[in-house]
Amino acid sequence: MKSLSRLMAVMRKEVRQMRRDRLTFAMIVGIPLMQLLLFGYAINMDVRNLSTAIADEANTHLSREFVAGLAASQVTNIEYRVSTAAELERMMQAGEISIGVAIPHDFDRRVADDTRAAVHLLVDGSDPTIAGIADKLRNMPIAFDTSAAPRKQGLIEVRPYYNPERRTPMNVIPGLIAVILMMTMMLFTAVAIVRERERGNLELLINTPVTSAELMIGKVVPYIAIGLVQLALILLAGGLLFDVPVRGSIIDLYLAAGLFIAANLALGLFFSTAVKTQFQAMQLTFFLMLPSILLSGFVFPFDGMPVVAQYLGEVLPTTHFIRLTRGIMLREATLGDLPGELIYLGVFAIVATTAAALRFSKRLD
Amino acid sequence: MTRELAIRARGLSKHFGSLRAVDKLDLDVPKASIYGFLGPNGSGKSTTIRMLCGLLTPTDGRADVLGFEVPEHSKELKPKIGYMTQRFSLFGDMTVAENLEFIAEIYSFPAAHRASRVDELLEKYDLTEQRKQFAGTMSGGQRQRLALACAVLHHPELLLLDEPTSAVDPQSRRDFWANLFRLAEGGTTILVSTHYMDEAERCHRLAILDHGVKVADGSPRQLQSSTGMHVVEVLADNPYHAQTALINIAMVASVTQLGVRLRVLIPDSVDDPLALVNQNLQKHKVPAQSRIVAASLEDVFVAVTMNPERRAA
Numbered sequence A: 001m002k003s004l005s006r007l008m009a010v011m012r013k014e015v016r017q018m019r020r021d022r023l024t025f026a027m028i029v030g031i032p033l034m035q036l037l038l039f040g041y042a043i044n045m046d047v048r049n050l051s052t053a054i055a056d057e058a059n060t061h062l063s064r065e066f067v068a069g070l071a072a073s074q075v076t077n078i079e080y081r082v083s084t085a086a087e088l089e090r091m092m093q094a095g096e097i098s099i100g101v102a103i104p105h106d107f108d109r110r111v112a113d114d115t116r117a118a119v120h121l122l123v124d125g126s127d128p129t130i131a132g133i134a135d136k137l138r139n140m141p142i143a144f145d146t147s148a149a150p151r152k153q154g155l156i157e158v159r160p161y162y163n164p165e166r167r168t169p170m171n172v173i174p175g176l177i178a179v180i181l182m183m184t185m186m187l188f189t190a191v192a193i194v195r196e197r198e199r200g201n202l203e204l205l206i207n208t209p210v211t212s213a214e215l216m217i218g219k220v221v222p223y224i225a226i227g228l229v230q231l232a233l234i235l236l237a238g239g240l241l242f243d244v245p246v247r248g249s250i251i252d253l254y255l256a257a258g259l260f261i262a263a264n265l266a267l268g269l270f271f272s273t274a275v276k277t278q279f280q281a282m283q284l285t286f287f288l289m290l291p292s293i294l295l296s297g298f299v300f301p302f303d304g305m306p307v308v309a310q311y312l313g314e315v316l317p318t319t320h321f322i323r324l325t326r327g328i329m330l331r332e333a334t335l336g337d338l339p340g341e342l343i344y345l346g347v348f349a350i351v352a353t354t355a356a357a358l359r360f361s362k363r364l365d
Numbered sequence B: 001m002t003r004e005l006a007i008r009a010r011g012l013s014k015h016f017g018s019l020r021a022v023d024k025l026d027l028d029v030p031k032a033s034i035y036g037f038l039g040p041n042g043s044g045k046s047t048t049i050r051m052l053c054g055l056l057t058p059t060d061g062r063a064d065v066l067g068f069e070v071p072e073h074s075k076e077l078k079p080k081i082g083y084m085t086q087r088f089s090l091f092g093d094m095t096v097a098e099n100l101e102f103i104a105e106i107y108s109f110p111a112a113h114r115a116s117r118v119d120e121l122l123e124k125y126d127l128t129e130q131r132k133q134f135a136g137t138m139s140g141g142q143r144q145r146l147a148l149a150c151a152v153l154h155h156p157e158l159l160l161l162d163e164p165t166s167a168v169d170p171q172s173r174r175d176f177w178a179n180l181f182r183l184a185e186g187g188t189t190i191l192v193s194t195h196y197m198d199e200a201e202r203c204h205r206l207a208i209l210d211h212g213v214k215v216a217d218g219s220p221r222q223l224q225s226s227t228g229m230h231v232v233e234v235l236a237d238n239p240y241h242a243q244t245a246l247i248n249i250a251m252v253a254s255v256t257q258l259g260v261r262l263r264v265l266i267p268d269s270v271d272d273p274l275a276l277v278n279q280n281l282q283k284h285k286v287p288a289q290s291r292i293v294a295a296s297l298e299d300v301f302v303a304v305t306m307n308p309e310r311r312a313a
């Protein structure tokens, strides 16, 4: 009974302090949203809906098929159809369009003749992104420009060429959930104890009847709640901005996230008992962030990594959680389909908590 | 010793590597008394107090605090002691009232009386106006009152106060000591470390620490009457010249300047210390008046902490 009320007191205090610490609060909401937008859009090379005008001077079966293929690609949003190439130039100048497609009247003949360009692409070169895309468009198998012989089927192969995975955010966000939770959770608890040590609070705390376990649990529990809120935030924003679905059970996802959050909090807590300053705690956390991003399968496909890197990756909780999120969110897997990952996270959480509790003593020496 | 002891330590030692922070300390602190720890910075006051509340494991020796062996039984001891750390250790980002409430909860103070106890302490320690102020924004004196209020909230039998007055003004110090006397009268045992002589003088008993070693203990009066030194006070227009005239005499243990006065310590073994001083002042043609005075606590402190060769002289 006394223990429970002490635990509640520690938790209340943590929440109170957290609410007042602007930086912590900003981290809870800011980091997930920032990361989501950053990774969601930056990794998303799937640029779509560039405003486009077309001047189809040929208007043949082949040219119409080409235009249809272009429209289907979704890269371009065909907003205008004009009659001459000169008009395209004027619109480009006026900034009304990003891409102008001029199809000459002898389009069919040019397609057959691989020494002449079949299509003229007018591109707003002032925008480097768009210019880059034009480059890609030009190198496509269907030779809009001056290059090799056209392949008819190439016309509709436009899009997959530069976005083979199709809608990228869908693949990024399940992994991003893991990375965001890993970063924030570990950082929170890594500084949790060492901060009180630096501020001198710890000497007072360890001289009260509060036990190590109450102190540890009291510090972890509020952050589990925060982690779950962050997850909701990411899922919501991911759904709204990038149409990322949760195909499997959301409860499964939350259960897996709960374990993953606990594992990271416990690891952070262990760091916090092992270091002397907040700065060291941060460094240790960042030291672990890099492999968690690079070796977890988040950035590089896991199977493509060197064997040693794979072994290292297997140690990281993030690796296992990414498999779970991808499975649940994209492949409609259940927790029962991925028991190994779940067990690893659970074992990791228990081991790290025990290690933290053992390392933290209510002594100063 | 007729009264019961709150603290009894024998041979208590703490070494940090090769540094003997506390060296074979024997300590007897009677219940319901104010016991002072006097010593310069680094003399081992904090280390001793931390060992006594079980925060540090002694390298050697044993201590019994309120009947509990530390550090083995410090868990049972914690609810019975109040500890005021040298450095302010309450939560700067919580208000005065929130800090007190947190402490009340942590010590499982009965919920029904919590609010009234907090109000009572705010009133008693003159913090009612600061109730909603963040502890981190308070003045030194206010912080100190809050820290004391938190340390006594759960009615501890023993209070360990580590240099509680080092960051506060003289008026706050006087008020603080008035509070300590009130607590001691109520039966609380208080161990307080300080480096102020006037505070040491107010203690019922005190121990003087130097480089981890207890060099003297007793009541202030006992200490003053057993220095083994004569004290000659010299009043000179030019105290600096007087000091040079006296400092190099083999028989003189120490010369300390206090404003225009010098306090000259001469071992008991010298029969006529006044003559010794006067002769030497005349020899150097320093005009001055001198007289024998009673030893102050400051003299005691100087006498017991001076280096051993000098003392032997």
Ligand SMILES: Nc1ncnc2c1ncn2[C@@H]1O[C@H](COP(=O)(O)OP(=O)(O)O)[C@@H](O)[C@H]1O
Residues within 6 Å of the ligand: B016, B019, B021, B039, B040, B041, B042, B043, B044, B045, B046, B047, B048
């Ligand atoms: N944790 C520690 N590690 C190493 N040395 C320490 C530690 N704590 C104290 N000391 C050293 O022990 C000596 C006594 O320190 P302390 O007890 O704080 O003295 P005081 O409180 O009288 O100023 C000092 O020399 C100090 O540097």
Ligand SMILES: [Mg+2]
Residues within 6 Å of the ligand: B042, B045, B046, B047, B086, B162, B163
């Ligand atoms: Mg100290």
